[in-house]
Amino acid sequence: MEEEKLKLIDEDGNELEYRILSMFIYNNKNYIVYTDDTYEADNLNTYASIFDPDDDTVWEELTTDEEWDIVKKILVELEDK
Amino acid sequence: MGSELHEIIKLIDLFGIYFVVVPYLANRFGHYFRIKKIYNHKKIIKVSVPPKYKKKYDNIELNKINNKTFKEVALEFSKVLIEHFPEEALTNFYNNLNELTIKNNKLIVLIGAGGCYAPLNNSITISDFDAIYHELFHMASRLYSKVDGVSYVGFKQRSTKLSKITYNGIGTGLNEGYTEVLTYRYFKSKTYSSYEFETDIARKLETIIGTDKMTELYLKGDLSGLINELKKYMPEDEIIKFITRIDLINAYEIKHKSIIVRESIFDIYEFLLKVNALKLKKQYDEGLIDISTFKNLSNDYLKTFEDRVYVSLNEYELKNIKEMYEIILKDINAPGYIENHSNSK
Structure with a gap:
């Protein structure tokens, strides 16, 4: 299966590319879980953010424990697969 | 550790x-x-995600849902389905969605239901909010033919010309089980304890049919398609017996008659183990897997069958699953089986 890529452009014009692990919707917000494929002590660095499919300038951080709990559950399920 | x-x-x-x-x-x-949790990049000014994550939901109106909370949940449900399932599997979903009504009614708890979906009216009634995603899956898989008077909801099929009291249709048990599988998989909702057995059977069947195929057949309300898939390995009468055994266990009044339930569980387990073994044997005969893979996959599947089964909180012990499986392998001339047992004589 072709890997899905997330591309971000920062305020300096740098293009950053990540591999998408998962995406989910919660409380009408779209969350994306992704990695830069780097490792720390054999652990894959994983990130999660909020985006808006209708506005490509929206990029927000997760702020609640609830949101992070869902991310964790998704990663556990990915492991189970 | x-x-x-x-x-x-x-x-x-x-x-x-x-x-x-x-x-x-x-x-x-x-x-x-x-x-x-710490973001080590500068402010992001532009985000680019693959097209499938940017689908528009213009066709979703939900005009018949007045309750704001229900509307939000239905919209969330819609987005998840559109993201995860191919368009060709969502015809029933799109046909039903904008005509769907959702109501709150605590009284249905008196019949032991947290929620129910009425396919003739395309309406959901909820007493327990956690039940809503389960009922939305029923809506998404509903096809109702007024001409022949048959309603298809997932894997359940029922003629509306017959009394609901005496005939609840075929495939009810499997349908409830697979609805729970999908509800938990996509919405992490709590599962109904009264569907625990049916959910386990649905998962085991999905292992044989394949996730994509099983989901597609479910959303299309295509029980006959599911039967055709199983006919690659078993005759139709055995398949119908399997489906109606699950219906038997699902029927409320049967749950407390243990002999019937125990025998039905045994029949269901035997069917699943045999179909899986036949599927693997076919793959072996076609050269797709070797004997070692056959044995590993075979044993992995067998391990998913517990000898203690819970049906509606009643425990049943099945002692002879391994022996049953040995007989199945012998009957189908499983690779390696005859050779091993000849050598042991």
């Missing part, structure tokens, strides 16, 4: 820096995700 590591995880989490997710299988596979 497990409890020690969890204590470390709790301490790290207090600092909110990063959290090492150690799934319970981690010791077997040795792979970890390290969630990083």
Whole structure:
């Protein structure tokens, strides 16, 4: 299966590319879980953010424990697969 | 190692820096995700995601749902389905969605229901909010033909010309089980304890049919398609017997008659084990897998069958699953079986 890529452009014009692990919707917000494929002590660095499919300038951080709990559950399920 | 590591995880989490997710299988596979809550890039001014994540939901109106909370949930449900399932599998969903009504009615708890879906009216009634995603899946898989008077909801099929009191249709049990599988998979909702057995059977069947195929057949309301898939391995009368055995267990009044339930569980298990063995044998005969893979996959599937089964909180013990499986392997001339048993004589 072709890997899905997330591309971000920062305020300096740098293009950053990540591999998408998962995406989910919660409380009408779209969350994306992704990695830069780097490792720390054999652990894959994983990130999660909020985006808006209708506005490509929206990029927000997760702020609640609830949101992070869902991310964790998704990663556990990915492991189970 | 497990409890020690969890204590470390709790301490790290207090600092909110990063959290090492150690799934319970981690010791077997040795792979970890390290969630990083600190964002080490500059302000992002543009985001680009693959097209499938940018689908528009213009066709969703939900005009018949007046309750704001129900409307939000239905919209969330819609987005998840559109994201995860191919368009060709969502015809019933699109046909039903904008005509759907959702009501709150605590009284249905008197019939032991947290929610119910009426396919003739395309309406959901809820007493327990957690039930809503389950009922929305019924809506998404509903096809009702006024001409021939048959309603198809997932894997359940029922003629509306017959009394609901005496005939609830075929495929009810499997349908409830698979609806629970999908509800939990996509919405993490709590599962109904009264469908625990049906859910387990649906998962086991999905292993044989394949996730994509089974989901497609479910959303299309295509029980006959599911039967055709199984006919690759078993005759139709055995398949119908399998489906109606699950219906028997699902029927409320049967749950407390243990002999009937025990025999039905045995028949259901035997069917699944045989179909899986035949499927693997076919793959072996076609050269797709070798004998070692046949044995490994075969044993892995057998391990998913517990000898203690719970149906509506009643426990049943099945002692002879392994022996039953040995007989199946012998009957189908499984690869390696005859050779091993000839050598042991």
